[in-house]
Amino acid sequence: MSISVIGANKRYGDFAALDDVSIDIPDGQLTSLLGPSGSGKSTLLRAIAGLDTLDSGTVIINGNDVSKKSPQQRDIGFVFQHYAAFKHLTVRDNIAFGLKIRKKPTAEVDAKVDELLEVVGLTVFQRRFPAQLSGGQRQRMALARALAVDPKVLLLDEPFGALDAKVREDLRKWLRRLHEEVHVTTVLVTHDQQEALDVSDRIAVLNKGRIEQVGAPDDLYDRPVNPFVASFLGSTVRLNGELVRPHDIRIGRTPEMAWPSADPTLDTGVLKATVSRVVNLGFETRVELVAVASGEEFAAQITRGDQNALNLQAGETVYARATKVAAFSES
Numbered sequence: 001m002s003i004s005v006i007g008a009n010k011r012y013g014d015f016a017a018l019d020d021v022s023i024d025i026p027d028g029q030l031t032s033l034l035g036p037s038g039s040g041k042s043t044l045l046r047a048i049a050g051l052d053t054l055d056s057g058t059v060i061i062n063g064n065d066v067s068k069k070s071p072q073q074r075d076i077g078f079v080f081q082h083y084a085a086f087k088h089l090t091v092r093d094n095i096a097f098g099l100k101i102r103k104k105p106t107a108e109v110d111a112k113v114d115e116l117l118e119v120v121g122l123t124v125f126q127r128r129f130p131a132q133l134s135g136g137q138r139q140r141m142a143l144a145r146a147l148a149v150d151p152k153v154l155l156l157d158e159p160f161g162a163l164d165a166k167v168r169e170d171l172r173k174w175l176r177r178l179h180e181e182v183h184v185t186t187v188l189v190t191h192d193q194q195e196a197l198d199v200s201d202r203i204a205v206l207n208k209g210r211i212e213q214v215g216a217p218d219d220l221y222d223r224p225v226n227p228f229v230a231s232f233l234g235s236t237v238r239l240n241g242e243l244v245r246p247h248d249i250r251i252g253r254t255p256e257m258a259w260p261s262a263d264p265t266l267d268t269g270v271l272k273a274t275v276s277r278v279v280n281l282g283f284e285t286r287v288e289l290v291a292v293a294s295g296e297e298f299a300a301q302i303t304r305g306d307q308n309a310l311n312l313q314a315g316e317t318v319y320a321r322a323t324k325v326a327a328f329s330e331s
């Protein structure tokens with residue numbers, strides 16, 4: 001089911017949490033709302049859910065104007081960062097809850113719950129209580145509970161926000177696989193660009209209550225509309241006045257080594273720079289540099305393999321060149 005939000009406005013006193021926001025969320029896709037804290041992501045999600053009312057604007061789900069409808073009438077599944085499970089119910093009964101209150105036949109409930117336990121990988125834990133689960137398992141239970149009633153849309157507000165980095169990474173892979181299996185139109189709120197790039201079909205970048213850009217992850221990363229989107233989707237540095245991604249900087253011990261292709265169309269200039277620090281970060285190495293002529297500080301990201309070959313040391317003089325600069329698209 002597709003979702004459209006048209007001209008959404010929401011103010012808290014003088015402050016515009018949503019400032020004339022319009023977005024189309026396509027059927028069956030996973031769309032992330034990505035932006036810094038306070039940019040209006042949760043406000044937009046809650047407006048879609050019907051948990052908050054808009055000052056003005058329209059929410060359309062599956063072609064129907066649901067703006068005046070209650071959350072229950074909107075047919076949505078919702079999962080928050082801190083999921084409130086029923087502590088006195090087992091995992092199985094938590095997942096079955098929505099089906100039981102809808103008075104579904106027992107055999108149907110059992111079959112559906114068995115299927116969902118399997119999908120979220122909690123079959124062996126079905127007799128446990130929520131307190132006996134890890135944070136990641138609890139969030140998977142929350143997702144199963146939300147999916148149990150076959151919602152038209154699934155709304156996730158930082159569902160993995162409270163978990164540590166490794167568990168988050170596992171869960172987002174799992175979420176992606178789950179999405180490929182069930183294909184429910186899903187909207188995920190996150191402030192984590194890695195998470196958004198990893199799981200989304202489309203990303204909407206929000207800033208100060210407005211949508212800056214909507215598109216496929218690669219579009220936003222490679223063709224951002226402005227410096228805000230470029231910087232929010234991944235780190236950027238300024239080199240010769242241009243916005244550059246650190247992995248698009250080539251370093252060599254001679255000017256020629258920094259520019260082996262000698263392609264004149266890529267003339268962004270070779271900079272003489274001093275290495276101020278070399279930091280190994282697992283697969284990659286961050287090389288912090290200071291341009292000799294301007295004193296401008298910047299960082300380049302090279303592979304660990306390249307660093308092993310170059311063996312750069314703090315204090316050395318090297319040559320750096322941007323192999324690609326951010327070109328802002330028009331739309």
Ligand SMILES: Nc1ncnc2c1ncn2[C@@H]1O[C@H](COP(=O)(O)OP(=O)(O)OP(=O)(O)O)[C@@H](O)[C@H]1O
Nearest residue numbers: 012016017035036037038039040041042043044191
């Ligand atoms: N009930 C409220 N009363 C007053 N201001 C509010 C209320 N709810 C949200 N806001 C403000 O609206 C703005 C947008 O909030 P929102 O929760 O949508 O941001 P967010 O992008 O989801 O941020 P975060 O990632 O920190 O949750 C914030 O500046 C917030 O302080």
